[in-house]
Amino acid sequence: MNVDKCKKSIDGASLQMIDKACADCVGTVWDRFEAQQPQCGFGELGVCCRNCLSGPCRVNPFGEPSAGICGASADTIVARNLLRSVAGGAATHVDHAFEAVEMLEMAAEKSIPYDIKDEAKLRAVAGGLGLETEGKDKFELAKELAKALYSDFAPGKETMDFLKATAPAERVETWRKLGILPKDPDLEIRRIMHETTMGCDADPVNLLLNTAKMGLVDCYSGLKLGTDVQDIVFGTPMPVKTEANLGVLSKDKVNIVIHGHIPFLSEKIVEWARRLEDEAKAAGAAGIQLSGLCCTGNEVLMRQGVASAGNYLSQELAIVTGAVDLMVVDVQCIMPSLAQVAACYHTKLVTTHDIGKIPGAEHVDFRAEHADEDAARIVRMGIAAYKNRNAAKVEIPPQKAEMWGGFSVEAIVTALSKLDAENPLKPLVDNIVAGNVFGAAGIVGCNNPRFPQDSVIVPLAKELLKNNVLIVVTGCVAHALGKAGLMCPEGAEKYAGPGLLAVLRAVGEAAGLGGPLPPVLHMGSCVDNSRIGDLLGALAGYLGVSVSQLPVAASAPELNHEKALSIGTWAVDLGLFTHIGMAPFVLGSPVVTKVLTEDIEGLVGGKFYVEPDPVKAAEAMVAHIRKKREALGI
Amino acid sequence: MKKVLTEVSKCLGCHSCENACAAVHSEAASFLGAVLAGEKPRSAVRVLAGTGGAKLPLRCQHCAVPACVDVCPTGAMQKDAVTGAVFCDAEQCVGCLLCVDACPFTAIVEDGGKPFKCDLCHDREGGPACAAACPTGALRFGEAEQGAVSAMEREILDILKGAK
Known part of the structure; x- marks a missing residue:
């Protein structure tokens, strides 16, 4: 394909692997990007609506038609589409955080092999919500905290307790005056799906105010909730030195790359990669090299010092090195194309989440209850795949930086x-x-x-x-x-x-x-x-x-x-x-x-x-x- | 004479013209019919990405002085004296494909050893399907400007050369 190389990346390691992909006849995101050009301007402008079966409709920015079949104007269609997108974003974080609270509860009940690692943060977060923290052991308090956090997902409150407890008071007051305090996250996400359906809200300003509200759902039932609970369960990060870029992959070790967004399984992968080092050596490797992509990569980098293999646009290129024995993924930002790229090499692609399955990948039904067995199985799959590595196809770029x-x-x-x-x-x-x-x-x-x-x-x-x-x-x-x-x-x-x-x-x-x-x-x-x-x-x-x-x-x-x-x-x-x-x-x-x-x-x-x-x-x-x-x- | 006029600045790159052209030239003669029958009809119009974000619906301009007609050794490629449409008579065509190389708009492509190009939907009620499908008026069936190479054609050639 003919997109200039300089239009693809400024990262030398990426450029080297883009060349290798080309030589190996492996299509990547840039080839598909070029094949999509030019992209539809109606979509780019946000004036395409397919929310009902009269449609799809689109509004002509140069004249007629100036409205959809129902009469929705460009303002209405654009605002509705934006709100749905923002709700889509918020839904990912709320779902992620909810899973974290479930983990906290199970860890508190000792029904899963996870500890409560940061007791100080547990007490701080619980105290912030007004829970009595004195005289309770961490498991008892964690159970109470999980219950309190679940209650934010139930109806009947003016807004989420967690929002009121953690957002700056002046901001809460500003949002209250604007009428954008969310009630509970599930209700708000449900409501905007309703609001943006055919024949409901046509007022762009009202739609935008509810978009602003969805930003608060995103943080206070998503981002902030997810971070705090994950810190409690896995520990709050402290400064750690590691390395970044494809050069962290090892020629001699079993390379396992962790990709996605949720650290529940990946924390266990890190633990088991360390425990199964000898099995990797028995298979002829020098050990196990872990590295991460995207935000699961960041989670294990922050808490465990796992190296970074790169960001979103490097995910296919990691496999193109020919050195990745196994890539394990959970949810979000995982290109379905990984299955095709992995099929060009010996790389084993493993999906692990109920809502993140990819045709061509092997699915391991990860559950916290048997997290140790699942993680050990996945690491062993990586060790087994190492034996199939084709040295002739391996080319690891030299670039890596201290990070x-x-x-x-x-x-x-x-x-x-x-x-x-x-x-x-x-x-x-x-x-x-x-x-x-x-x-x-x-x-x-x-x-x-x-x-x-x-x-x-x-x-x-x-x-x-x-x-x-x-x-x-x-x-x-x-x-x-x-x-x-x-x-x-x-x-x-x-x-x-x-x-x-x-x-x-x-x-x-x-x-x-x-x-x-x-x-x-x-x-x-x-x-x-x-x-x-x-x-x-x-x-x-x-x-x-x-x-x-x-x-x-x-x-x-x-x-x-x-x-x-x-x-x-x-x-x-x-x-x-x-x-x-x-x-x-x-x-x-x-x-x-x-x-x-x-x-x-x-x-x-x-x-x-x-x-x-x-x-x-x-x-x-x-x-x-x-x-x-x-x-x-x- | 009437032909399909192109106003590049109005093209949003939605590819509706491509779909419409392919549909009317399919066996089923309809978009969904072709999709359901698994046909892969070709479109004689292609939307290209020009430099600087330009979106260019590229098709045969049915030139006043067509290079493809000039270069054709058998006389298969012709310009209709009445409608002004440039068309290829399949019976006379020997598949030398000199027309493909000659077209300054790259609007003639090879298909099964023969040239494939816009036929201006000669028998279609309502005129060419691409213009009828265009939601912004970037393609419009209308009276052509006089002259060997119109200003519109020059603009398209400039974009193709990357001059714009």
Whole structure:
């Protein structure tokens, strides 16, 4: 295929594997992207509706027809489609978090082979919800906590208790006044499916307000709930050093790649890979090399130091190395094409989740109750597959970079407390006030083949660091910046502006890291965007201001999944200036476009800003931070 | 004479023209009929991605001075004096495919050893199916501009050359 290589990726390891895929006659995402060109402009504009059987209808942006058969205008159709997408994103996180609560309950009942690892966080979260924590052992308290968290899924409350307990009070009040506090997540997701069906809501503004509400469902019954419960069960991440890029794959070891989003099985895979090292050696391998992709990769990177093989657009390329013996997947962002790519090599592709099956893959019906047996079986499948590896087909790119992870809020506060034990946030705030740290940016989200892999993410981050903006990351952005060498102490020396570098050195040395703190802090998976929210909430609380007044900005440079839309909506709800590298499918409606990029700022303080050029986006984010600094008088 | 006029800036790349063309040229002569029968009818119009995000519905322009007619050694490729449609008489065609190379719009393709191109839906009520299916008016059946190469044709050639 003829898409220029430079249009595919800026990552040398990816480019090498794209060439290998071509030589091996293996089709990849870029070939399919090219085959889809040009993509339908009605879909791109969001003016195509197929919500009823009179349709499909589409509105002509150049004239007639100006409405669907039912009479829905472009504004209505665009707003309805957006709301369905945002609800799709929220549903993934709510479902994920619900599974986490089920795990917590089963672990508390000791009916599954999982511990309750972070008792302090258990007590903090339970206490925050008003549960009596004194005099109870961790299992008893965890059982009560699970029950309390389940109650957020039941009807009868004004809003979720977990939202009221964890969101900044000023924000809760703002959302209440706007009438966008969600009742319970299942009701809200059900209701928007109803609302957006034929013949219901035609008011774009009402649809957009409910979109804003769905952002709150996403965070407070999804992201935040998932993170906190997973920390309780698996432990809260602390700084850990690892490596990133396809070069982490080993020529001599059994390579098992973990891909997807939910850490329940992957935690056990890590445990069993360590326990079955001898079986791998007996099979002639030097051991077992684990690596991760996407957010399951981030989960085990954050808590277990497992290396990163790459992000979304690297998933097929990992298999193209010919060195991956087994790839085990759960849910979300898993390309169905993996089965075809794996079939070109010896790689065993294993699906494990009820709602994540792929024709051509082997399915292992993973259950927490027999997690040990399932994980051991999968690792042994990898060892067996190693024996089929064809050395002639193996080519592992040399690229790998040192990458640090594990920067939970707890870890950041611990590091800062070495400078001021009484008031850990004070050194950070003092340096923001002094201007050494100009501000902070959260860069999150996906890869998207519309952009060369990482080509917006990396220059944007470098530009912000030059301007002394501290960066926190999650998701596929973390893998991108890890691969690019921005997430290690050396990255600070190389890319941070002088003011920021001095602060990173001071914190790094005080925390005993043996060098500066990385300038880009890995806060985890997509659900761990809640950690960024927690950090902002803590800073706003310390300063006694609203989150929307902080000198910070958010960005999803290469957004792709519906999850990015729901997370972005929550970021705007929180009051953040939220950069996105492309417009979602809304440009067919001038009303929706204007509300999202202008009017919503007057309601919640945040708004969307669209800019595909990384340098221009960085300028706009810096200008926004400057405006917020001036408003605070700093 | 009337022909299918192309207004590139109005094309949203929905591929409706491709589907409509393939459908009317299928055995079943309908889109769903062809899908259900498992037919793979060809479309004489293809929507291409131009540079700078342009979407280009590319088809035979039934040129005033057709290069394909000039190059044809047997006289199979002809321009109808009345309708202005450029068409290939299958009985005279020897399958040399010189027309495929000659067309500046790359609008003639090889199909089973013979040239395959737009026939302007010569016997279709309501005119060419592609224009009838176009939801934005990027393709429209109307009176053609006079001259050897119209401004519209020049625009398409520019996009094809990547000049735009």
